[in-house]
Amino acid sequence: MHDSVSEIFEIAAGRYLSAVDAEPNRSNQHEIGGLPKVGFKSVLGTPPKSDKYLIRTTMAYIPDEGDDAPEIVRDTVSWYDARWRKPDRSPEYRLYYRNNPVSTRIREGDLMIIARKHDGELVILFTPPDSSASLQLESLFGLHSLEEKFARAQLPAYSLSLPLKYLLEELGVQAIDLEDAEDDLQLVLDRFPSHFPRTSEFSALARERFPADPIGNPDSTLLAWMEREEALFRAYERHVVSERLRKGFGDDGEDVDEFISFSLSVQNRRKSRVGHAFENHLSEIFHRRSLRYEKGGRTRVTENESKPDFLFPGFDEYHDPQFPSDRLFLLGAKTTCKDRWRQVLAEGKRLDRKYLATLETGISVTQTSEMISQQLELVIPGPLHESFRAEQRPVIWSLASFTDAIACAQR
Incomplete structure (x- = not known):
């Protein structure tokens, strides 16, 4: 169960990019220095002389306001000693990343966060300053008063909220642990053996499996119901999708167009379901509080x-x-x-x-x-x-x- 960011990452640091970091005509583009001072050498180790470590990395650029999805690249970066040819000088360890669709978008002043997951993979994130994403990431990692030098993240121990889990999932970091719902998966399969249930049915099941206090504590109740439904849905989705993948696509099991169509339907279901679930649980809270309200519809309009x-x-x-x-x-x-x-x-x-x-x-x-x-x-x-x-x-x-x-x- 991923209750906090420290259960996903073992170390992280952040800073704002200088012109040298971001502009193609400046000297150190694609190199990240200063990491040993914030503890990264203790987890990345010492690369061999005249050689380098290659580390699996996810890089992402999160745009400013708007509906544009993050630009995500999965690659490797190099951890090496930039002074290995100068034995009379102390080592200077740096990360080097290749030119890619993420690196071409970064600009002076952007927030950069680098983090190492417990499985050894690095995550390097960029986003414009003072954007919603920058505030979310600073809160997520416990970063405050950043400048152009790296500051080590505090990795807060408080529980990760579902929105922050969604943010990490969007960046390719698994933050929603399906084990949270494994105990209830058989119940879901028994109740809905042959088809995805309507969102209202899934929402009702989540509330049934997670009794809360919508009158005395509606705020925490809403978040708990949303989290429970998400875990139930993901567990059920994994089961259904796995079964479909085993059957294959088309007459020969290898129809690419049919597979793409199926994949898009899975993604669209995820996107549309969350908004409906949010409305469902809000409706239940309003109902439990005996508030009179109506939802817009065909004949209910302004x-x-x-x-x-x-x-x-x-x-x-x-x-x-x-x-x-x-x-x-x-x-x-x-x-x-x-x-x-x-x-x-x-x-x-x-x-x-x-x-x-x-x-x-x-x-x-x-x-x-x-x-x-x-x-x-x-x-x-x-x-x-x-x-x-x-x-x-x-x-x-x-x-x-x-x-x-x-x-x-x-x-």
């Missing part, structure tokens, strides 16, 4: 046929001009924000202030400032607030405070 995720207390009240606007709440629900948060702004013209529930951690100051200027307020489970800067936290609602406000308005 202006321009918009279908808000949640409208409190409902659409009849929204369209009734006599109903007080200050007792109406419009809530969007998106597991990640990126640029999609702007969709919520147009979903209810009657309301100046709107809300967005999300599991996104470490949203950049620039983005939260723009949200505030557009009168969009974030609703984020309390345990995730630590990933935000101190000046951001006062304007972020917890799920408990948000549901309390609605309950008060509906009395």
Whole structure:
């Protein structure tokens, strides 16, 4: 079970790139020095004279706001002594990486994090400064007040939240341990022997297998239900996909097009399911708290046929001009924000202030400032607030405070 980042990585360090690091016409591009000072020599060892160690490495560039996926390259890097020809000088150990689609994207000022997993593989990550990804990574690894010299990461011992696990998984680092759900896998197979269940059925099963306190502690309950469902889904998915792979594709078992189609369906199911699960568990919490609400649908719309995720207390009240606007709440629900948060702004013209529930951690100051200027307020489970800067936290609602406000308005 991966409860903390220290269970995945044994050492990590971070810094911001200088021009020498990032610009092609400068001297040391593709070389990373300074790692022995932050403890990496103790885990990477001493390379032989006139030779080098090759180390399996995943490199990734995580772009700024937007829906672009990270650029990921799997390769090897070289760990060597740059002064092996100078026996009169002390060794200078460096990592060398080859030119690749990640290295061509890095720029001066970008955040770089290098980490070694317990299995010996290195992970080298780059992202623009002051981006949401940079805040997420600094929080994940326990890095603070970085400059152009390496600082060793603290590798926090607190539990990894599901959003941070999603981030690591997106970067090719296994962070969701399927053993978490192995005890329940047979139950899932017995209940759904021949097909993937609907997301609502999976969500209900996750709540059944993980009783929590949606009234007294809705924030931790939401995260626990999401985590449980993800583990159940991944275990079931692995079983179903393994069975399909054994059967092969097409008449001869080697139909490439059929395999690609199957692979895309697996990926699309993963992406779409998480958002539905998030809404399902929010709905259950609202129901348990006896809050009156409706979800947007074919006949439940606001202006321009918009279908808000949640409208409190409902659409009849929204369209009734006599109903007080200050007792109406419009809530969007998106597991990640990126640029999609702007969709919520147009979903209810009657309301100046709107809300967005999300599991996104470490949203950049620039983005939260723009949200505030557009009168969009974030609703984020309390345990995730630590990933935000101190000046951001006062304007972020917890799920408990948000549901309390609605309950008060509906009395």
